[in-house]
Amino acid sequence: TTTASSDDLATDILAALDKSSQPLLSSDAFPSATFVDLKAALDRLASREMVKYDTIERQEALLEPEAEQIAANGSHEARVFEALRKAVEGLSVKELEEAIGDKNVVKIGQGKAFKEKWISKTKDGKFTAVADNITDTTQEQIKIVQQTKTHPDAKILADLKKRKLIRTQNIFSFKIHKGPKFALKIPEEATDLTADMIASGAWKTATFKPYNFKALGATQNGGALHPLNKVRQELRNIFFEMGFEEMPTDKFVESGFWNFDALFVPQQHPARDLQDTFYISDPKAADFPRGESSDDTKDYQAYWDNVKAVHQDGKYGSIGYRYPWSGDESLRLVLRTHTTAISANMLHKLAATKGPDGRPTPARYFSIDRVFRNETVDATHLAEFHQVEGVIADYGLTLGGLMEFMEIFFGKMGLHDLQFKPAYNPYTEPSMEIFAYHKGLGKLVEIGNSGMFRAEMLESMGLPKDMRVFGWGLSLERPTMIKYGISNIRELLGHKVDLEFVQGSPAVLLGEEDK
Numbered sequence: 363t364t365t366a367s368s369d370d371l372a373t374d375i376l377a378a379l380d381k382s383s384q385p386l387l388s389s390d391a392f393p394s395a396t397f398v399d400l401k402a403a404l405d406r407l408a409s410r411e412m413v414k415y416d417t418i419e420r421q422e423a424l425l426e427p428e429a430e431q432i433a434a435n436g437s438h439e440a441r442v443f444e445a446l447r448k449a450v451e452g453l454s455v456k457e458l459e460e461a462i463g464d465k466n467v468v469k470i471g472q473g474k475a476f477k478e479k480w481i482s483k484t485k486d487g488k489f490t491a492v493a494d495n496i497t498d499t500t501q502e503q504i505k506i507v508q509q510t511k512t513h514p515d516a517k518i519l520a521d522l523k524k525r526k527l528i529r530t531q532n533i534f535s536f537k538i539h540k541g542p543k544f545a546l547k548i549p550e551e552a553t554d555l556t557a558d559m560i561a562s563g564a565w566k567t568a569t570f571k572p573y574n575f576k577a578l579g580a581t582q583n584g585g586a587l588h589p590l591n592k593v594r595q596e597l598r599n600i601f602f603e604m605g606f607e608e609m610p611t612d613k614f615v616e617s618g619f620w621n622f623d624a625l626f627v628p629q630q631h632p633a634r635d636l637q638d639t640f641y642i643s644d645p646k647a648a649d650f651p652r653g654e655s656s657d658d659t660k661d662y663q664a665y666w667d668n669v670k671a672v673h674q675d676g677k678y679g680s681i682g683y684r685y686p687w688s689g690d691e692s693l694r695l696v697l698r699t700h701t702t703a704i705s706a707n708m709l710h711k712l713a714a715t716k717g718p719d720g721r722p723t724p725a726r727y728f729s730i731d732r733v734f735r736n737e738t739v740d741a742t743h744l745a746e747f748h749q750v751e752g753v754i755a756d757y758g759l760t761l762g763g764l765m766e767f768m769e770i771f772f773g774k775m776g777l778h779d780l781q782f783k784p785a786y787n788p789y790t791e792p793s794m795e796i797f798a799y800h801k802g803l804g805k806l807v808e809i810g811n812s813g814m815f816r817a818e819m820l821e822s823m824g825l826p827k828d829m830r831v832f833g834w835g836l837s838l839e840r841p842t843m844i845k846y847g848i849s850n851i852r853e854l855l856g857h858k859v860d861l862e863f864v865q866g867s868p869a870v871l872l873g874e875e876d877k
């Protein structure tokens with residue numbers, strides 16, 4: 363599209379060229395048009411071969427404020443001389459300053475006037491004029507520059523510049539000639555060949571607008587993966603590379619049984635409070651735990667009974683919590699507060715598998731999906747976020763093995779030199795918070811939570827005593843925020859997310875530079 367003003371300018375250029383027998387110089391013909399407007403109008407005309415033009419660069423000299431003063435009043439030395447010529451008796455410095463009204467002019471001017479031998483000093487220390495007539499060369503030079511924006515003598519020009527009396531700037535202008543298709547008006551141009559033009563035959567005489575191959579295309583608003591999805595994909599690749607199987611997390615609603623009871627979280631635990639967990643009011647209760655398909659023959663009643671017993675009375679060598687365990691509480695529906703609910707479900711299924719030795723087979727599971735907590739939303743907390751969860755079940759695992767594994771796993775995310783801090787989870791013992799030193803932030807940051815699942819949880823499911831299970835979890839938001847330099851989680855997730863941020867964020871590799 364062309365603006366009206368560049369339209370007008372193009373027409374003005376054509377009219378001016380028509381009147382002139384010579385090529386036009388844009389700085390003379392259109393002194394007030396900007397370079398950009400002129401170039402746009404000329405390109406428009408040149409693409410239609412209506413004009414041809416060359417770009418000319420020249421230097422222009424401009425007076426500094428001090429030189430403006432010299433042009434008007436004479437050089438400092440000339441002013442000193444003129445003032446002294448009027449005073450027959452000579453003048454003291456003070457009198458000279460009063461006469462000229464500018465201390466600086468006197469200071470610089472008297473020195474130079476001495477050098478030129480225009481003035482001298484009397485016996486009583488006064489200045490007096492000695493020359494009859496002087497030529498104020500500096501003023502003459504400056505006046506030439508003022509009128510012509512340059513000086514024929516390059517040495518003088520350089521000298522004035524050195525004395526900071528003038529500055530130079532590069533001026534671009536255009537030398538414009540008529541082109542082979544010169545006309546006074548830009549012909550009306552069709553942008554498309556239409557069916558009407560073909561039917562009427564108008565296409566034969568129509569002028570078509572030339573293609574502008576330099577035009578920038580319109581921004582394409584294609585789909586874009588959210589940065590969280592990009593980081594999620596990176597993490598999935600790490601898990602797959604380490605032999606993990608992805609858990610099915612396609613349900614947000616869980617029963618208290620899977621979310622808490624199966625994980626040996628007592629029914630009085632503060633995490634189960636309304637303040638921490640979102641409960642579903644309709645439907646009122648979950649079905650009794652059951653398999654997802656009809657060929658699932660696992661004994662859910664036995665599992666339920668085990669969970670009840672281990673909470674209420676103790677079992678498998680544990681004394682339990684010793685409270686009356688409520689089946690109704692266990693069937694309340696919640697928005698899952700962690701994906702460990704899914705891990706529990708998967709481990710329960712694992713207990714029913716039989717390897718070559720007739721015992722459950724070692725397994726590695728992971729998931730990355732959304733969880734919900736009744737949090738007060740602030741810069742680092744949302745009521746819903748994503749959890750990265752991993753589980754390793756094998757025989758004879760030890761805590762040292764978990765720490766070793768964490769070094770390898772987080773190392774693949776670019777996080778090294780981990781630190782472990784004892785922590786507490788109802789479902790793991792021992793439990794450890796995991797920290798890594800973040801170079802960018804210059805401090806240790808908590809990156810995850812981990813532990814070895816408790817016998818109360820695993821044996822209720824029917825897993826053998828010597829099968830040990832590592833578990834760990836981290837938020838997906840944390841590494842993403844660090845990676846993309848986001849300080850407020852609400853810029854990453856929720857209704858405040860800027861779509862341009864989503865579209866403009868490149869996929870990032872979790873790597874060394876994250877440390």
Ligand code: PHE
Nearest residue numbers: 700702811812813833834835
């Ligand atoms: N569920 C824990 C959390 O929400 C993470 C975790 C998973 C810890 C498995 C230990 C074992 O923080």
